[in-house]
Amino acid sequence: MANETQNELRKLPAVEKVLSDPALTAAIERFSHPVVTEAVRAVVEELRQGVAAGGTVPAFEGIIDTVKTRLAEDWPGFLQPVINATGIILHTNLGRSPLSAEVVSTLAGILGGYYALELDLNTGERGVRAREMEKLLRLVTGAESALVVNNNAAAVLLVLSALAHGREVIVSRSELVQIGGGFRVPEVMAQSGAIMREVGTTNQTFARDFEQAVNDNTAMIMAVHRSNFALRGFTHDASLAELREVTNNFGLPLVYDLGSGALTDTAAYGMCHEPTVGEALEAGADIVCVSGDKLLGGPQCGIILGKKVWLDQLRKHPLLRAVRVDKYAAIALSATLLHYLKSDTAGLPVYAMMQTSVESLEERGKAMAARLAASGIEAEVIDGESLAGGGSLPDETLPTKLVAMNVKGHIEDFCRRLRLGTPPVLGRVNEGRFVIDLRTVFPAQDGNLAMAVIAALRS
Structure with missing residues (x-):
């Protein structure tokens, strides 16, 4: 039996022999030599263990096919569009959101070289990161100020950390949402150091609930758009206008996590009307946080819009360095916003x-x-x-x-x-x-x- 096993083991091809087979040339060009080498070694080792357990070595072509299958399973969709x-x-x-052809063309024309991401070309000195992108956001939305970070969860975290650490944030119980990937509003509040103060019930929350909850340790009132589920039946929500009256009475900021990021009326495209950034700002929200890669139709990023007095405080917070937008998203978002300024939302794939x-x-x-x-x-x-x-x-x-x-x-x-x-x-x-x-x-x-x-x- 031992001799039979040894004879079978001798049939195992060397790793280099497998790698040199023309059938794997395309795989090596796609994945690189080290990646394919790792797959071949793994397959040969599995065959060796199989022989030790009484198995046999398949034909050489079968080994090649197994390697290809291993690569497909270990690296599915590698650098390929789905x-x-x-x-x-x-x-x-x-x-x-897929990016538009214009945005992709802009990225391709810039990313192979350098980009004035944080340089003031007028003075030659260091400037505000992605200043042109922020100027475009102000033009599109009408907001006093704009700031962009790497996603909307980071936007909310930054707002809470900078403006409400150690203090209370009043939020409706019906808006303590969770979105995909486990992002939960209560957990983000806890991470920021803010103290969550729930008001209302699961289905009914009124402006008076917020008003009665305000105390000396209140930092803000926060509204959260239920963008991934809907409440039906016997429900009531305090409107942004009503919450604006409450915050005005107590000198507090009103923060709205809008999330979905619509800049245009989705009803014009056959869907129901989704609350827009412009509507939120007009209703009195001091700060609005949205995603760049949802209904806005751009790259992944978190966009913070609103009153300059509040956003200036966010710019000074050390957390901003950790969550700031990168050049890829800054370029892609700027090019996406041009669609809105040119009244060409139909040019966005969404x-x-x-x-x-x-x-x-x-x-x-x-x-x-x-x-x-x-x-x-x-x-x-x-x-x-x-x-x-x-x-x-x-x-x-x-x-x-x-x-x-x-x-x-x-x-x-x-x-x-x-x-x-x-x-x-x-x-x-x-x-x-x-x-x-x-x-x-x-x-x-x-x-x-x-x-x-x-x-x-x-x-």
């Missing part, structure tokens, strides 16, 4: 997808179904609904057309093959069938999507 066929426009797990007509989706869907049918795959176009997603416009859907197909075998296995393909594809399952929603697929991706589905169904 085709989002889920119909979820702001897909949190896929980076939320809004372009929202306003795509059902008729055009049906036309593309029929072409996709025909292409699949030509490869022997039965598919049909059916009615469906797309979602805004990304913690915005809860419960809101848009009518769409879906390409639905039956999948032999376990549909979960098929979905996994699609995710691990090149390019990776995400769709969804509807009543036992795999469906793709072309609303979130760029038209130029239709051909690659069809080929990916065909390859996954045949494998």
